[in-house]
Amino acid sequence: MTVAAPVRDALGAAVDALAAAGCETPRLDAELLIADALGVDRGALIADPSLPVPGAAARVIGERVRRRIAREPVAYILGRKGFRRIELAVDSRVLIPRPETELLVEVALALPQGARVHDVGTGSGAVALALRDERPDLRVTASDASAAAVDVARANAARLGLELEVECVSGLPGGEYDLVVANLPYVADGELGSLEPEIARWEPRVALLAGPDGLDAIRALVGAAPAGMRLALEHAPHQGAAVRELLDEAETLADLAGHERVTAGTAR
Numbered sequence: 001m002t003v004a005a006p007v008r009d010a011l012g013a014a015v016d017a018l019a020a021a022g023c024e025t026p027r028l029d030a031e032l033l034i035a036d037a038l039g040v041d042r043g044a045l046i047a048d049p050s051l052p053v054p055g056a057a058a059r060v061i062g063e064r065v066r067r068r069i070a071r072e073p074v075a076y077i078l079g080r081k082g083f084r085r086i087e088l089a090v091d092s093r094v095l096i097p098r099p100e101t102e103l104l105v106e107v108a109l110a111l112p113q114g115a116r117v118h119d120v121g122t123g124s125g126a127v128a129l130a131l132r133d134e135r136p137d138l139r140v141t142a143s144d145a146s147a148a149a150v151d152v153a154r155a156n157a158a159r160l161g162l163e164l165e166v167e168c169v170s171g172l173p174g175g176e177y178d179l180v181v182a183n184l185p186y187v188a189d190g191e192l193g194s195l196e197p198e199i200a201r202w203e204p205r206v207a208l209l210a211g212p213d214g215l216d217a218i219r220a221l222v223g224a225a226p227a228g229m230r231l232a233l234e235h236a237p238h239q240g241a242a243v244r245e246l247l248d249e250a251e252t253l254a255d256l257a258g259h260e261r262v263t264a265g266t267a268r
C-alpha cells in the first residue's frame with residue numbers, strides 16, 4: 001500500500017518548479033492550485049502541512065503545475081476569477097478581469113435609478129454582470145466583437161442567475177444609453193513582446209492589441225458615439241492625456257496604484 005505524501009512536499013516541489021519557470025508569485029500560485037485540487041482553502045495547507053495528498057489529487061496537481069510552468073495564468077487553470085462580489089468562469093477565450101477595471105463599475109454605480117448602461121467589449125461579462133449584481137435597477141446590456149467571448153459572457157450570466165443581453169457586435173451597438181463603459185484593448189501592437197508571458201502567450205490578442213499606439217479601438221468607439229453620449233473608458237496610464245483629448249468634460253480617475261486608468265467624458 002502506498003502512503004499519501006504530505007502536502008508540504010507537494011507544495012515545496014511546486015514552489016521550486018514555478019520559481020524556476022520564472023513565475024512571479026510561486027508560493028501563492030502553488031497554494032492556490034494545490035488547495036483547489038484538494039478541495040480545501042489555502043489556510044488549511046498552512047495550518048496542516050502534514051495533510052495527505054491522495055494519488056488522484058497528486059496527478060491533478062502535477063498537471064496543473066505543468067500548465068503553470070508553461071506560464072498559463074492561474075485563473076485559466078482554475079477556470080475562475082473573482083471580480084467585485086461575483087466569480088466569473090474564465091478561459092483563454094476571454095481576458096482575465098483585472099482589479100483596476102472595478103473603476104468602471106464604480107463610475108456606473110453613481111448613475112441614478114433605472115439608468116441605461118452598455119458595456120462594450122464585455123469579455124467574460126465582468127463589468128456588466130457586476131453591475132447587474134450590485135445595481136439590479138440599472139438597465140444593463142453588453143456586447144463584444146468576439147463570438148467566443150459572447151458565449152463566455154452569456155454562460156456566466158446564466159450561471160450567476162443574472163439576466164443580461166449580450167450581442168456580438170464590433171464597436172457600439174445602436175441604442176440609447178446614459179453611460180457606455182468600455183475596457184477595450186489598449187496595448188500598442190509593438191508592445192506585445194514586452195508583456196508577461198501570462199498575457200502575451202495566453203490572453204486573446206483581440207482583447208489586447210489596438211494598433212500602433214494602442215488607441216485604435218478607443219478612438220473608433222468615441223468616434224461612433226453620438227454627440228453628448230457619456231462614456232467611461234479604461235486605458236493604460238500613459239494614455240490618459242490622449243483619451244481626455246477625445247472627449248468633452250473629461251475627467252480621469254486613478255487606480256489603487258495611483259495610475260491614471262479610467263477617463264469619463266462626453267462624446268462630441
Ligand SMILES: C[S@@+](CC[C@H](N)C(=O)[O-])C[C@H]1O[C@@H](n2cnc3c(N)ncnc32)[C@H](O)[C@@H]1O
Nearest residue numbers: 095097121122123144145146170171183185207
Ligand atoms: C481588454 S478586454 C476586456 C474584457 C472585459 N471588459 C474585462 O474588463 O474583463 C477587451 C474586450 O474587447 C473586445 N473587443 C475588441 N475589439 C472590439 C471592438 N472593436 N468592439 C467590441 N469589442 C471589442 C475583445 O474581444 C475583448 O473581449
